[in-house]
Amino acid sequence: MQKVTGELLINKALELLDNGTVNRVLGWKRGEFAYDMTPAVFADAEELKNNFVFNDFCGANFSKYLIAETRKEGKVLVFLKPCDSYSFNQLLTEHRFDREKVYAVGIPCEGMVDISKVKKAAGDGILDIVCENDGLVVKTLYDTDKVIDCKEVLAERCVSCKSRKCVAYDELLGENGDVLDSSRFDEVEKLEKMTEDERYAFWQNELSRCIRCNACRDVCPACTCEKCVFDNPDSGVENKAVSDSFEEKMFHIIRAFHVAGRCTDCGECSRVCPQHIPLHLLNRKFIKDINEFYGDYQAGAEVGSRAPLVNYTVDDLEPSEAVQKGDADNA
């Protein structure tokens, strides 16, 4: 389904390695299964040619990797999908890496596939998946090959894609898209329309599945603290395991608050959650509230913008009005 092919990216990477612009490439390679494309650093042409992949499973956002990568010698090539480019800008705004040490190639993205949806459609025992045109050819243990339309199994974050525009790059492959009029707040609105009790029940159900694996934090391009408060005994909230129902909520509230105004809504947290907790609904609540209370703000849309939580106007909403406004059930 992707408009740019892995081959095109490999050629671009080879060219940039060859002419010395960069000395390594951040890209995806095949993991254990056909659908777990894993971030990898490629240092030579051979590796690139053999292992570099780009297909409908390459959801991983590379921006966060640049913090560590730019501390090494030489320049690194990174491929940025539109989502990733927002995170890229946000990290630059926060001075988290040296722009000079990155060569960014913007690539269009047609949306990534959610493997759990594929599994649901194709059944268990997936042996291999081949991405062809607009479809996925799924080979399973039990059945004949199944062809699935990519559009049917798009990840939630891609169905409600906010932007197909790469906002940061040195060079662009293919054509740049537009900021979209997305339906990403629909789910949040649905929750807002519930009663307090229903919302409590909903989140109790979702969050009680949390196993505190920290995957959401570890993948989040906004969670790049030198030392995370949850790992810091001095912070007062240090905690590595869930012991009761409060802990789950506390962890997720604090995490969402920490990235409020900085979260670009890339959706990585929900993608990596092994328990399928819709974590993006927490982040999107903050984004929606921020947009409604303080005017539209898209983190990472431009470098150097002032995040809403480190900003104010003298006639901002009062917290009581805000809560009223954010609670459609009572509005």
Next chain:
Amino acid sequence: MQVKGEYKPLIVAFCCNWCSYAGADLAGNNRLNYPDNVKIIKVPCSCRVNPMFVLRAFQRGADGVILCGCHPGDCHYTSGNYYTRRRMALLFSMLNYLGIEKERTRVEWVSAAEGAKFAATMNEFTEAVAALGENKRLEDLRCKK
């Protein structure tokens, strides 16, 4: 917390040093009663209150948390309460989104001259929280007696 069958909620009030703490003092000077379940913690400015403190209070068994600061525009540090206003607007909205009753959280601007407002606010807030009953939705069971 049960006293003679009467339920008394625990209220934690964060008061900024310059306006609201002085407002609470004034309520005392004028002998204006408010419930004893209100316990005040002094902070230099309402903007010192980290959302984590609010959550911590709930975790440890508070039934309601209220922040008091100078009126917008009167902050001793010029802009502190403006940040408080944004932070708490978002935090409280989020708590409500998770199903926490919105009556349990509040921000009120109380100046050093508003002793009466301080007492009235505390009476009103305590009553509202008492009406909800114990805070079961955000509480760390380990910390319960």
Next chain:
Amino acid sequence: MNKETENLRKEIVRISGVNPVKCMRCGKCSATCPAYDEMEYHPHQFVYMVESGDIEPLLNSKSLYQCLTCFACVDRCPRGVEPAKLVEAVRLAAVRKQGANHLKADDIPALLDEDLPQQAIVSAFRKYSK
């Protein structure tokens, strides 16, 4: 202000989307108005009378139909009050007033004109006779 006037006032504020309280009484609207001399109530009076709920006289005044809606007052108003929109709102309130038939069925034969399309008469009748 009694309830009825208050409601009418609210209605006009709602239709116009104008907040007359923003007026600082500078009179620049009336100073710009090209139809000033034709009007019984001038733009600044419109604003003030709506603000104070004194709307009845406006509803019955010819001034309503002498405003050219040239928007000069809207353009020049330093407070963004937009007097012409208020005039228009009062005009609409007058036109929409229930029972106040501006055109009666009996009047129509006298108005008939060969050149006038029938449709215009019908629609005018519908519009003005609710």
Next chain:
Amino acid sequence: MQRIGVFVCWCGSNIAGTVDVQAVSEALKNEPGVVFSTNYQYMCSQAGQDIIKNAIKEHKLTGMVVCSCSPRMHEATFRKTAAAAGLNSYMVEIANIREQCSWVHKDMQIGTEKAIILGKAAIAKVNLNAPLVPGESPVTKRALVIGGGIAGIQTALDIAEAGFPVDIVETKPTIGGKMAQLDKTFPTLDCAACILTPKMVDVAQNENIRIFSYSEVTEVKGFVGNFDVKIKKKARYVKEDVCTGCGLCTEKCPQKKVPNEFNLGMDNRRAIYIPFAQAVPKVATIDPNACNMLKNGKCGVCAKVCAAGAIDYKQQDEIIEEKYGAIVAATGFNPISMDKFDEYAYNQSKDVITSLEFERLTNAAGPSAGKLIRPSDGKHPHTIVFVQCVGSRCAACAEKGKEYCSKICCMYTAKHAMLTRDKYPDTEVYVFYIDVRTPGKNFDEFYRRAVEEYGVHYIKGMVGKVAPEGDKLMVQASDLLANKQLHIAADLVVLAAAIEPDKSARPLATMLTASMDTNDFFTEAHPKLRPVESPTAGIFLSGACQGPKDIPETVSQASAAAAKVIGLLCKDKLTGNPCVAHSNELMCNGCSSCERVCPYGAITYIDKEFRMPDRTTRVRRVASVNPAVCQGCGACTVACPSGAMDLNGFASKQIMAEVDAICK
């Protein structure tokens, strides 16, 4: 583990009446860290303080809690007591069991229970207290005044009088500012030059004052008491110390067609010029955009006629670096552009002028030598219309006008109207006003004189349109009181243009990390109680850069700012508040969140080298708080995502310990 002493005060019966003090001191004895607990009738009395001092020594206390009245009453007292006994002042915490307990509760049991909880919270906090020592920093005894108008002049003179050296930086070739352009001043009608120029001479002659004219501030670093400032002295192509100000060059220069900015372009000056006769410093300046010699090397007349040999076509910009203890912003104001006001035909007719232009037209040293004439044809105007509030109090369109009242227009318009009628009784003068605002000493009387004695026609209403017709200006206006629309054929229309802060203020504020309001006026540290200080320590505000002001107000504020500066420069050392923020560099992300919320600009970033576990080093951007500038609000501590930022005296752990103690 701390060794904590608990001292419960009865406050006579104020506390003991509703709180069982004995029970409180008994209960708190068992709290962690407490080694001593007692109660006494009046802890703040000498005897009470002696109990504390003795206990500190006897029990080797490392911290103490006083359960007493509000810390706002006696925290300072008990801190001194502790210090006198050798205990760090900041190891003292107060549990407020009077104002916030005994006085608001009536029941003894309830009061006692609450007092115990408040005491426990204070103990929990002290357990985490650390001794704090206020930092000290030296003070450079020199002040910088930015702007050389009447505000800057007055501030500089007052500081210099007190014996401190002052530098004035002025972008124009001369000091004097807007006041030098004025004719007469309200409400006494003394001539501006007569009262201003002696002050300018005082500035020039004062040994403590240096004037950097034709210069601008390009960089400000440092903090209160210790600013490092770079000043760019622009090349004026004339040696300042050699030029005698004879003015021969300005007569001989062949380039005669340069619009004279001092007269607002109403006449021309030469390429080499002295803005006005009483300029200070009285030194010629070559306008590089107009001078043929500088543009194409063809001329050199000025150098030939200059007997002193002051002309230097090769002069370069010069950067001066200087240290200052205090900086005063006095950047002043300008009338706003009239370009957007098409209805007043400002750009269509030369006879529609602003009030400042009117000032120059009536000034004896102005383009018409003080004769009031129409700029278009030089004829005497018989009908003049003054329009008030042009662009002031304009909330409709931010590009057009300003939402605020410009404050000075009512008075100067009354002055203009009065002076016109006085000098030319045959001229009819109309003033269109929305409100006449004259709150000042002798101001309203002045305005009434214009009406009652001088026959100025004050009309409540606004002008809607000015249309040039033949040699007349047709003014269409409303007379609200008569409920009429007026049509006046005027000869001259004078617009009271709103005033706005000078454009240089915004970049300067950025350099100074001083905050500004939405209108680009500098913000004061407190609108009522600290009106001449910026929230940024060591930065002071003088004159119209803080808000619209007339001359008397400007001068009083200028002197007030000077008093504050003198107060600062008198100190040899600044003692800071130790309850300031500090950043744990190991945890800091360098993300700038804290910097953005800091109202004082106390946070800067440094690149710091860290040793890594594998013996390599890594350079990372980290925040650094200047304790001399930080005021300890704590905004940064919450903005910080990693929790690297914390506040001395109100650390996150301490506050959470209080929360825990209360919620137990």
